[in-house]
Amino acid sequence: MNIYHMSYTEEFVGERMAMLSFKGCNFHCIGCIRKRSEYDIYADERRYIDWNFENMVKVLEELNPHRIYLGGHEPTLDPDLLNIVRRLSKLDAHIVLMTNGSLIDEEYAKELKDAGLNELIISVKAFDANKHLYYTNMSNEPVLNAIKNLAAIEDDYFRLQVETILLPGINDPWDIEELAIFISQISPAISLFIEPWIPIEEVEFEEPKKEDLIDAVSRAMKYLYVVSYHPLYSEIKEIRETPRKAKFIDILPRP
């Protein structure tokens, strides 16, 4: 079993959720988030348990999560993944696998689905083939093929989502637009989540700008029904330090 830590929250905007993190990855992303920390970068405190799967399941049973994410580095490298999904499926939670997509073919995805997986999120690090190769040291061809293949087995109980990073010079708003066109040709109903790259000391890239994030979302929305995004890391830090209220403006007919 490759799980090396787990994190959870009892109230993420009203939802209980847990993340099981698997070690090991076949990609070598220059800006890999795990270079920032091997553990949860948003965690406020730590708890310790005797490290075996049944003890993790006990924590999950106490938490009774709405969602369980399988992520970390790359979960599909774990030969025990099917058994882990099978056991977690007994917990009545929505189980989501986050993967770089390079090792998942249709047959394996069907096995995961039969084991009880509810959702698969494939992360596209860069749509441009050369930039993907530069950034990850791997081709994006199997990743893009996986999106095509797995869309075919999507149904009401098994959802496919594509995630991509926004990273200046590697995956810019216009690359994300090309990705959205590619996805829309498979199905415009596949949802896209845009994750701004999180800055890491000693890594050459800069944090994306908010206007580029919104530009990427607007471009992708021209082709796909559902496009969502994560705030910038700097925004989350700011929100956590100074709770702020969004300003809404109500427009009414002039009396």
Ligand code: SF4
């Ligand atoms: S695929 Fe994910 S875990 Fe693997 S190197 Fe890239 S960012 Fe890191």
